[in-house]
Amino acid sequence: xxxxxxxxxxxxxxxxxxxxxxxxxxxxxxxxxxxxxxxxxxxxxxxxxxxxxxxxxxxxxxxxxxxxxxxxxxxxxxxxxxxxxxxxxxxxxxxxxxxxxxxxxxxxxxxxxxxxxxxxxxxxxxxxxxxxxxxxxxxxxxxxxxxxxxxxxxxxxxxxxxxxxxxxxxxxxxxxxxxxxxxxxxxxxxxxxxxxxxxxxxxxxxxxxxxxxxxxxxxxxxxxxxxxxxxxxxxxxxxxxxxxxxxxxxxxxxxxxxxxxxxxxxxxxxxxxxxxxxxxxxxxxxxxxxxxxxxxxxxxxxxxxxxxxxxxxxxxxxxxxxxxxxxxxxxxxxxxxxxxxxxxxxxxxxxxxxxxxxxxxxxxxxxxxxxxxxxxxxxxxxxxxxxxxxxxxxxxxxxxxxxxxxxxxxxxxxxxxxxxxxxxxxxxxxxxxxxxxxxxxxxxxxxxxxxxxxxxxxxxxxxxxxxxxxxxxxxxxxxxxxxxxxxxxxxxxxxxxxxxxxxxxxxxxxxxxxxxxxxxxxxxxxxxxxxxxxxxxxxxxxxxxxxxxxxxxxxxxxxxxxxxxxxxxxxxxxxxxxxxxxxxxxxxxxxxxxxxxxxxxxxxxxxxxxxxxxxxxxxxxxxxxxxxxxxxxxxxxxxxxxxxxxxxxxxxxxxxxxxxxxxxxxxxxxxxxxxxxxxxxxxxxxxxxxxxxxxxxxxxxxxxxxxxxxxxxxxxxxxxxxxxxxxxxxxxxxxxxxxxxxxxxxxxxxxxxxxxxxxxxxxxxxxxxxxxxxxxxxxxxxxxxxxxxxxxxxxxxxxxxxxxxxxxxxxxxxxxxxxxxxxxxxxxxxxxxxxxxxxxxxxxxxxxxxxxxxxxxxxxxxxxxxxxxxxxxxxxxxxxxxxxxxxxxxxxxxxxxxxxxxxxxxxxx
Numbered sequence: 056x057x058x059x060x061x062x063x064x065x066x067x068x069x070x071x072x073x074x075x076x077x078x079x080x081x082x083x084x085x086x087x088x089x090x091x092x093x094x095x096x097x098x099x100x101x102x103x104x105x106x107x108x109x110x111x112x113x114x115x116x117x118x119x120x121x122x123x124x125x126x127x128x129x130x131x132x133x134x135x136x137x138x139x140x141x142x143x144x145x146x147x148x149x150x151x152x153x154x155x156x157x158x159x160x161x162x163x164x165x166x167x168x169x170x171x172x173x174x175x176x177x178x179x180x181x182x183x184x185x186x187x188x189x190x191x192x193x194x195x196x197x198x199x200x201x202x203x204x205x206x207x208x209x210x211x212x213x214x215x216x217x218x219x220x221x222x223x224x225x226x227x228x229x230x231x232x233x234x235x236x237x238x239x240x241x242x243x244x245x246x247x248x249x250x251x252x253x254x255x256x257x258x259x260x261x262x263x264x265x266x267x268x269x270x271x272x273x274x275x276x277x278x279x280x281x282x283x284x285x286x287x288x289x290x291x292x293x294x295x296x297x298x299x300x301x302x303x304x305x306x307x308x309x310x311x312x313x314x315x316x317x318x319x320x321x322x323x324x325x326x327x328x329x330x331x332x333x334x335x336x337x338x339x340x341x342x343x344x345x346x347x348x349x350x351x352x353x354x355x356x357x358x359x360x361x362x363x364x365x366x367x368x369x370x371x372x373x374x375x376x377x378x379x380x381x382x383x384x385x386x387x388x389x390x391x392x393x394x395x396x397x398x399x400x401x402x403x404x405x406x407x408x409x410x411x412x413x414x415x416x417x418x419x420x421x422x423x424x425x426x427x428x429x430x431x432x433x434x435x436x437x438x439x440x441x442x443x444x445x446x447x448x449x450x451x452x453x454x455x456x457x458x459x460x461x462x463x464x465x466x467x468x469x470x471x472x473x474x475x476x477x478x479x480x481x482x483x484x485x486x487x488x489x490x491x492x493x494x495x496x497x498x499x500x501x502x503x504x505x506x507x508x509x510x511x512x513x514x515x516x517x518x519x520x521x522x523x524x525x526x527x528x529x530x531x532x533x534x535x536x537x538x539x540x541x542x543x544x545x546x547x548x549x550x551x552x553x554x555x556x557x558x559x560x561x562x563x564x565x566x567x568x569x570x571x572x573x574x575x576x577x578x579x580x581x582x583x584x585x586x587x588x589x590x591x592x593x594x595x596x597x598x599x600x601x602x603x604x605x606x607x608x609x610x611x612x613x614x615x616x617x618x619x620x621x622x623x624x625x626x627x628x629x630x631x632x633x634x635x636x637x638x639x640x641x642x643x644x645x646x647x648x649x650x651x652x653x654x655x656x657x658x659x660x661x662x663x664x665x666x667x668x669x670x671x672x673x674x675x676x677x678x679x680x681x682x683x684x685x686x687x688x689x690x691x692x693x694x695x696x697x698x699x700x701x702x703x704x705x706x707x708x709x710x711x712x713x714x715x716x717x718x719x720x721x722x723x724x725x726x727x728x729x730x731x732x733x734x735x736x737x738x739x740x741x742x743x744x745x746x747x748x749x750x751x752x753x754x755x756x757x758x759x760x761x762x763x764x765x766x767x768x769x770x771x772x773x774x775x776x777x778x779x780x781x782x783x784x785x786x787x788x789x790x791x792x793x794x795x796x797x798x799x800x801x802x803x804x805x806x807x808x809x810x811x812x813x814x815x816x817x818x819x820x821x822x823x824x825x826x827x828x829x830x831x832x833x834x835x836x837x838x839x840x841x842x843x844x845x846x847x848x849x850x851x852x853x854x855x856x857x858x859x860x861x862x863x864x865x866x867x868x869x870x871x872x873x874x875x876x877x878x879x880x881x882x883x884x885x886x887x888x889x890x891x892x893x894x895x896x897x898x899x900x901x902x903x904x905x906x907x908x909x910x911x912x913x914x915x916x917x918x919x920x921x922x923x924x925x926x927x928x929x930x931x932x933x934x935x936x937x938x939x940x941x942x943x944x945x946x947x948x949x950x951x952x953x954x955x956x957x958x959x960x961x962x963x964x
Contacts, residue, residue, distance in 0.1 A: 100145025120211035138195035145828035163832035164222030179444035188711035199279035214617035214630025232273025245959030289950035297349035297356030302572035307341035308845025350468035353405030409455035417446025443510035452590035453501035469826035486565035545603025601643035605714035641715035652783030758818035770805030775840035806836035843931035892930035
């Protein structure tokens, strides 16, 4: 009886959605990964309520644990940012490092353990920023919301779902021409205002979809372009450099271009072919200006002309008074005995003005061909394609000089709270305030080029047989094969120092205008073109930095078999997935024999050369596994579901951890004793977890849900690093030191994640509605897995809350959405920002729309209305192998929150 009731409920849901939307045609697409036909979820709906009903429909009739985000209509994704839309889902948290939702973590697992697929296949992605490691996460800032038809978030696994996500798998779906009316046209123009940049930026998008009268062939073209001037004000610290605190401003000229071309051919009702091409491009050129202030006095910074800590040019550590003297007395220390509060007099201070200029970009191009053949007895489908991404920092260099005078920086330097506060005598400087002749220095160590490549060729095939073996209704089997290649190259200049044959005076490199830093300070605005041109013209020749070269090649194969079943009051699936990976990494090894023989020492035959071999070495690794899964749904009543699942899942190691190269970090820069030699391995085993879910779901109306879910993940395998400090390698830095920390990647035991998700949502006939959810996560990791020794998984907040309220009529809608998450660890290892705790973070967003008629509408959106700041502090204890600003609640980094206002007009017919 209950089985019949379930089928009636499924049919009623379909009919209700169709009648509620007034849409005359319904497109029946291929079955999704859950085995429930996509006509349940891709019906074109209008309005917030109908969109939520479609998302509930997906969740309700799936056999696995799935949440969905559905577009209300073409161009009506719930949020203008894809990452932010995902953050409304229970159990999902979003990282916003550069003002947008970039990376997504699910149920307490790191964002690097979330796998993102585009229409069911891999999409390559690289980073534009050289201070971020290459990993397997997808950068959602690349994807315009206007191109997205819907998103499915799989929190449990099943045999036919591609492996690779310990946290979960996200499938982003673009639109298909045969699903839309012939000659569908959509266009929009928006303007985006940032409260820090204080200017309006344009954004345009458009879509055209056509199909013939027989509905056997269709074509769709979608385009989107957005230009944004993004500014981020922050306060950064470098304790080891005279207790430096740096008010900064990051200014980036973003140009995002995306387009999608889709073709569909269905010559018969049984046969369908498709071609999909997607191109995503982001130009991310930027400048980053900092005013380094020395809380321990300029003398402590070993910096001239304001101070000189060393009596004989830095040959020993005997501090003496510099030219100005007056080393400030420390007024308060923290648990690490680091000074956290001083007051500088008019003779003690000094500052270093510095601007980084970066030519940066990333792109991603994907093309895939798919086909499907359906009969009464079986369905066969498959796809073949390729995806490639190029990106990185094409060129970067720092330019710097002293600025102001000592008395400018007299005042209080207070690091006793989570945010560093500085109150100096002067808060404004222009390009005329640089000291000496005003000519900026370009340190040779800062000049780099780091292009990255990420590409994959893939093929997938599936066949599903409809059977009548008692409760078993179908048996599905298939395979996937992919060849993946990642390459990171780093170049440095030869000669090692910049040539000084180009005019580098401040008046040539900075404008008369100023940019506001944090702490209310003003700094001359850098001229991006002038700085880039000057730095490039001072360059000798590029030379491959062999310590920074690495590749990873993977061959990934998977095959599965899965049975679906349905009986009285019960339905689900069970199966096995076999996975196999062969990996190898090319690199240049350290020439330890040459170092031992003294070849690289002063006077040696290779003095001045890189202490690395000149031929590539290859390391290899492989692994295979069998991953079981079972999903069972009990239909307790027409509107009440008990859902259970259990499975084993894996996530392959991050590419940066698989590079066998012996990479140098901190070598020959301006900081002493911060050199690290890091090595990964392609023989690392994947992250592996055994997980289970138990949920109760009450659908007490078509648009209402009240549910509770308990989940657990037991992570048995994990990637970590072994650190060995104070090692002599024979590689001497510019301070005369040979003192290194060795960091070696290895496998370790992970930990356990347990949690609860609560969801409650409803929509009413009077136009009001709400969506609320709360997630509790207890993510216990082994502390020794991390250099900071903190026993918590990265990116994991213990508490996450979403509160959404809306009101809609036929003509207009208004929605308020609040998202809050408790503190969480961000880990970037040996990179500049390191491992730090991000303070709790909450944003309030407002959206409103007005429909003038069937063809024209208006939209208005406010993101981060309350201008929530991003506050990051050191959470490690004294015994941790991290720098001191990442310990004992030291206020390492903070960035001011920016409110963004978006207003636009759209048309459709």
